[in-house]
Amino acid sequence: MLIKLTGGTVYDPASGIDGKKQDIYIHEGRIVAKPNDDRPVDKEYNLSGKVVMSGAIDMHTHIGGGKGNIARTLLPEDHRQDPVPRSIITRSGTGYAMPSSYVTGYRYAEMGYTAAFEPAVLPINARHAHMEMADIPILDKGGYAMLGSDDFLLRMLTAKKDQKAVNDYVAWIINASKCIGIKVVNAGGISAFKFNQRKLDLDEKNTYYDVTPRQILQTLATAVKELGITHPLHVHGCNLGVPGNVDTTLDTIQGIGGLPMHLTHIQFHSYGTEGDFKFSSGAAQIAEAVNKHKNITIDVGQILFGQTVTASGDTMIQHANHKHAHPNKYVCMDIECDAGCGVVPFKYKDQNFVNALQWAIGLETFLLVDDPWRIFLTTDHPNGAPFTSYPHLIRLLMDRSFRNDMLATIHPEAQKMTTLGSINREYSLNEIAIMTRAGAAKIIGLKDRGGLGPGNWADITVYTENADRQKMFEKPDYVFKDGELVVVDGQVVHTKWGTTHIVKPDWDASVENELKGYFDRYLTMKLGNFKISDDEITEDGRGSLTVHPTKGVAL
Amino acid sequence: MTEINEVPSPFCGAGTDDLTIQVDGTSLKVIKNGCAINTPAFEQPLADTQPRVNGTITDLATAVAKAAAILQSAKQPLLGGCATDVNGMRALLALADKTGAVVDHMSFNNARSNILTLQDSGWMTTTLAEVKNRCDVLLVIGTDLESFTPRFFERYLWTDAAMFLENPVQRKIIYLGQAPSGNASSSPTGQDAQVFECTQDQLPEAVSVLRALIKGRPILAESAGGIPITDLEVIASQLKAAVYGVVTWCVTDLRFDHAELTVQTVCEIVKDINDQGSRCSGLPLVGKEGEQTANQVCGWTTGYPARVSFAKGFPEYDPFLFDSQTMINAGEVDAQVWVQAFNVNAKPLSVTVPTIVLGRSGMAFEQEPDVFIPVGTPGIDHAGHAFRMDNVVAIRLKKLRDAGLPSTAEVLTAIERAV
Numbered sequence: 001m002l003i004k005l006t007g008g009t010v011y012d013p014a015s016g017i018d019g020k021k022q023d024i025y026i027h028e029g030r031i032v033a034k035p036n037d038d039r040p041v042d043k044e045y046n047l048s049g050k051v052v053m054s055g056a057i058d059m060h061t062h063i064g065g066g067k068g069n070i071a072r073t074l075l076p077e078d079h080r081q082d083p084v085p086r087s088i089i090t091r092s093g094t095g096y097a098m099p100s101s102y103v104t105g106y107r108y109a110e111m112g113y114t115a116a117f118e119p120a121v122l123p124i125n126a127r128h129a130h131m132e133m134a135d136i137p138i139l140d141k142g143g144y145a146m147l148g149s150d151d152f153l154l155r156m157l158t159a160k161k162d163q164k165a166v167n168d169y170v171a172w173i174i175n176a177s178k179c180i181g182i183k184v185v186n187a188g189g190i191s192a193f194k195f196n197q198r199k200l201d202l203d204e205k206n207t208y209y210d211v212t213p214r215q216i217l218q219t220l221a222t223a224v225k226e227l228g229i230t231h232p233l234h235v236h237g238c239n240l241g242v243p244g245n246v247d248t249t250l251d252t253i254q255g256i257g258g259l260p261m262h263l264t265h266i267q268f269h270s271y272g273t274e275g276d277f278k279f280s281s282g283a284a285q286i287a288e289a290v291n292k293h294k295n296i297t298i299d300v301g302q303i304l305f306g307q308t309v310t311a312s313g314d315t316m317i318q319h320a321n322h323k324h325a326h327p328n329k330y331v332c333m334d335i336e337c338d339a340g341c342g343v344v345p346f347k348y349k350d351q352n353f354v355n356a357l358q359w360a361i362g363l364e365t366f367l368l369v370d371d372p373w374r375i376f377l378t379t380d381h382p383n384g385a386p387f388t389s390y391p392h393l394i395r396l397l398m399d400r401s402f403r404n405d406m407l408a409t410i411h412p413e414a415q416k417m418t419t420l421g422s423i424n425r426e427y428s429l430n431e432i433a434i435m436t437r438a439g440a441a442k443i444i445g446l447k448d449r450g451g452l453g454p455g456n457w458a459d460i461t462v463y464t465e466n467a468d469r470q471k472m473f474e475k476p477d478y479v480f481k482d483g484e485l486v487v488v489d490g491q492v493v494h495t496k497w498g499t500t501h502i503v504k505p506d507w508d509a510s511v512e513n514e515l516k517g518y519f520d521r522y523l524t525m526k527l528g529n530f531k532i533s534d535d536e537i538t539e540d541g542r543g544s545l546t547v548h549p550t551k552g553v554a555l
Numbered sequence: 556m557t558e559i560n561e562v563p564s565p566f567c568g569a570g571t572d573d574l575t576i577q578v579d580g581t582s583l584k585v586i587k588n589g590c591a592i593n594t595p596a597f598e599q600p601l602a603d604t605q606p607r608v609n610g611t612i613t614d615l616a617t618a619v620a621k622a623a624a625i626l627q628s629a630k631q632p633l634l635g636g637c638a639t640d641v642n643g644m645r646a647l648l649a650l651a652d653k654t655g656a657v658v659d660h661m662s663f664n665n666a667r668s669n670i671l672t673l674q675d676s677g678w679m680t681t682t683l684a685e686v687k688n689r690c691d692v693l694l695v696i697g698t699d700l701e702s703f704t705p706r707f708f709e710r711y712l713w714t715d716a717a718m719f720l721e722n723p724v725q726r727k728i729i730y731l732g733q734a735p736s737g738n739a740s741s742s743p744t745g746q747d748a749q750v751f752e753c754t755q756d757q758l759p760e761a762v763s764v765l766r767a768l769i770k771g772r773p774i775l776a777e778s779a780g781g782i783p784i785t786d787l788e789v790i791a792s793q794l795k796a797a798v799y800g801v802v803t804w805c806v807t808d809l810r811f812d813h814a815e816l817t818v819q820t821v822c823e824i825v826k827d828i829n830d831q832g833s834r835c836s837g838l839p840l841v842g843k844e845g846e847q848t849a850n851q852v853c854g855w856t857t858g859y860p861a862r863v864s865f866a867k868g869f870p871e872y873d874p875f876l877f878d879s880q881t882m883i884n885a886g887e888v889d890a891q892v893w894v895q896a897f898n899v900n901a902k903p904l905s906v907t908v909p910t911i912v913l914g915r916s917g918m919a920f921e922q923e924p925d926v927f928i929p930v931g932t933p934g935i936d937h938a939g940h941a942f943r944m945d946n947v948v949a950i951r952l953k954k955l956r957d958a959g960l961p962s963t964a965e966v967l968t969a970i971e972r973a974v
Contacts, residue, residue: 066946068855070946072858073673073860076674076859076872079859079872085868092865092870093858094857098858100856100857100870102856125948127951128948131940131949135645135856194689195719195834196798196832198832208719319679329677331678332680333946334680336684336948341947522716523687524569524711525570528561529563529950
């Protein structure tokens with residue numbers, strides 16, 4: 001079937017197209033060049049006056065895995081307020097802060113998103129994460145395998161194993177857990193909490209292992225680079241949420257020595273200690289450092305006011321924060337000599353000084369970082385706010401007067417502590433398209449996604465131009481996934497199953513000899529049973545694997 | 556005859572995956588690393604493989620059509636049992652969504668004590684490998700650990716090595732409540748567990764006072780729940796002094812009203828110790844009859860654990876109202892599907908309403924259900940996935956033989972399509 005999208009205004013930063021009227025042709029799921037022959041167009045959509053972008057890609061959102069399901073189970077009261085009935089096309093479920101899997105897929109698609117990536121896949125929980133993501137309709141998905149507090153790596157570092165050995169282990173893990181990137185959460189800190197350390201600075205040693213977070217980050221960032229994995233090491237830094245952590249973050253950027261590194265939800269890592277409340281914005285310093293260091297990418301982890309739930313691998317910090325739980329309940333788990341998780345419900349309040357300033361710090365970061373290819377739009381769903389708040393966030397970025405109206409309503413002391421009101425920048429549609437499409441695909445390493453040039457998969461979102469950007473982005477006219485029309489006027493009209501994006505870097509098979517002994521001696525599962533096989537993803541006929549290339553870097 | 560190694564078990568809750576099983580046609584024999592739970596569950600002989608409608612043998616298509624007709628005409632169907640693998644649960648929830656059914660896992664009344672605690676105040680827990688490598692003090696509350704998981708001590712405590720303990724045999728084991736039924740808790744060097752015995756109905760008081768002692772509250776009484784305060788102080792001081800204490804309980808063994816309040820007190824003890832500056836973790840023992848699998852899949856599909864009604868067209872959760880026994884007794888259910896792919900002895904509560912059973916081959920009935928479809932057992936007859944007791948670990952179940960039995964998911968999906 002040949003589909004033609006006629007006369008839309010196209011924003012396709014991947015091809016350098018910034019708001020140009022252009023027709024798009026779709027054939028067998030992919031975008032194709034205008035056919036040379038006189039083949040008839042089977043279906044045409046008149047998009048005159050509409051804005052056309054590729055499907056949006058969320059590069060950091062907690063949509064699959066154990067902590068999400070704990071968050072769901074923990075908060076029945078949150079779902080009760082947001083029941084989602086079944087329709088002829090869609091399954092029932094529940095919203096809100098941590099929606100059920102089907103609702104997650106529908107609501108993302110209804111905002112024009114066609115792919116989402118779970119950033120914290122514990123290797124031991126990867127099977128669960130993939131099964132859960134397999135029940136998210138429409139979207140493509142993938143995950144970043146979490147390392148850095150796993151005892152195997154910490155033992156390797158303590159034993160001063162060489163980089164090659166670490167590389168083999170990292171490659172083995174990413175293959176065994178079917179992931180596309182590597183993530184570190186509070187490097188070594190989840191392990192340190194198991195040894196009863198309650199804080200861990202960048203150069204502080206784990207009391208058991210002779211290892212610092214800085215070493216872990218350097219070793220893993222090197223491994224990711226040497227293995228040719230496109231997505232840079234994805235880092236949730238030390239000291240999340242701690243006033244003064246801006247220095248840690250700046251030190252982390254400096255310390256990585258030019259290696260590619262992605263600092264996630266950087267808003268939570270950009271706090272100073274100035275002012276009457278000893279809590280201030282470090283966004284300007286962070287933005288300056290990011291602007292200067294081209295090896296660094298970030299996503300923001302914007303907070304937005306209201307009830308949500310925080311779900312993180314960072315047990316050390318989550319345990320410390322349980323005193324702020326709202327409602328007052330929380331879960332912390334130490335997990336399988338692999339990592340951990342902490343789930344703490346949170347309510348961000350605009351009349352709370354700290355929360356109000358967190359809101360402003362996130363926005364300052366967005367507006368002070370120059371290069372939209374190196375910053376990504378996230379709320380760290382659900383930690384800063386549920387993903388459903390993205391259209392509101394886009395309006396805050398694109399509409400200065402709206403932003404300043406909102407600024408005028410937050411805690412007055414927080415207003416005094418932010419430069420937000422003096423920042424004139426408004427994001428353009430092209431910049432939004434970079435942050436949420438082309439840039440995201442590039443940083444994850446997705447081939448044939450995130451662009452509208454011929455050869456790309458036809459993941460396409462069509463909006464009606466509207467000065468109210470929130471309204472525009474919350475209700476696309478059309479969303480195509482792999483060339484199939486899945487959303488019309490912000491409603492799912494058809495569902496399908498997306499693919500799972502992975503990489504398969506090479507590794508030396510001998511790494512399994514040592515791992516097998518380790519598994520047999522210390523773990524509770526056999527090595528052979530730990531590895532996820534391809535058929536586990538594909539056997540139900542719905543799932544598929546898409547392997548993306550690694551860079552041919554000589555080791 | 557073949558031998559299959561490293562077979563994971565869906566039966567014991569611990570996801571033991573070091574079994575060696577000999578397969579001879581359709582008969583299985585556990586030849587290595589069996590236990591009182593896994594060995595009979597794997598070796599259960601294959602019996603009927605053909606479906607029955609009203610007691611008469613028929614083909615699968617006819618049985619599926621009959622099942623669909625029963626559900627079609629029902630106003631309030633119930634999908635009970637829910638003892639199956641991940642794909643079976645997926646199909647069960649799809650069928651429930653389509654028919655407006657109530658979904659209720661057979662163990663939910665037990666699981667509820669844990670879930671109510673989680674939903675009211677949360678908890679801090681750990682997993683089996685952390686226990687194996689870190690636990691230096693294990694406190695067992697009101698539970699006969701070795702009858703729940705026969706190989707628990709062998710696999711996780713009396714190990715040759717532990718990463719963070721110099722001498723794993725020196726771990727301290729303390730029982731509060733019932734005494735252990737055997738001697739698995741005695742260390743390889745002959746050190747017996749400390750046992751502080753009380754009866755079931757005394758346990759809530761003993762646990763409450765233990766919490767008070769851990770919080771440093773003054774206690775004037777000389778005993779609590781029949782246990783001298785000095786003994787409870789011994790428990791409290793050992794738990795507080797532990798490098799990595801673990802407190803475990805099995806709700807099935809807590810057979811008194813409002814056990815959730817005692818579970819909550821246990822979980823608060825763990826939190827108190829962590830807030831006081833030491834490490835301690837809980838370990839709820841669950842996971843049999845597909846309980847954890849059902850709660851996980853239902854969790855991501857609906858937002859709630861496995862006691863959910865779809866009657867209004869969307870999932871509603873009520874841990875009491877949607878109790879299938881209560882609903883059947885009150886005449887609120889007019890058809891039921893009972894799914895039990897693991898255990899021939901776990902049968903529907905009552906067959907007073909039109910009943911469809913998807914059961915493990917060999918299930919015998921006092922009163923024949925309207926439809927009986929023998930289904931394969933996940934991990935024996937087909938591959939699949941199941942969740943372990945410690946919540947985060949899912950195991951890949953293997954197919955060991957081909958007996959021509961359909962999976963739960965295949966049958967439920969066929970019924971769903973026919974409705």
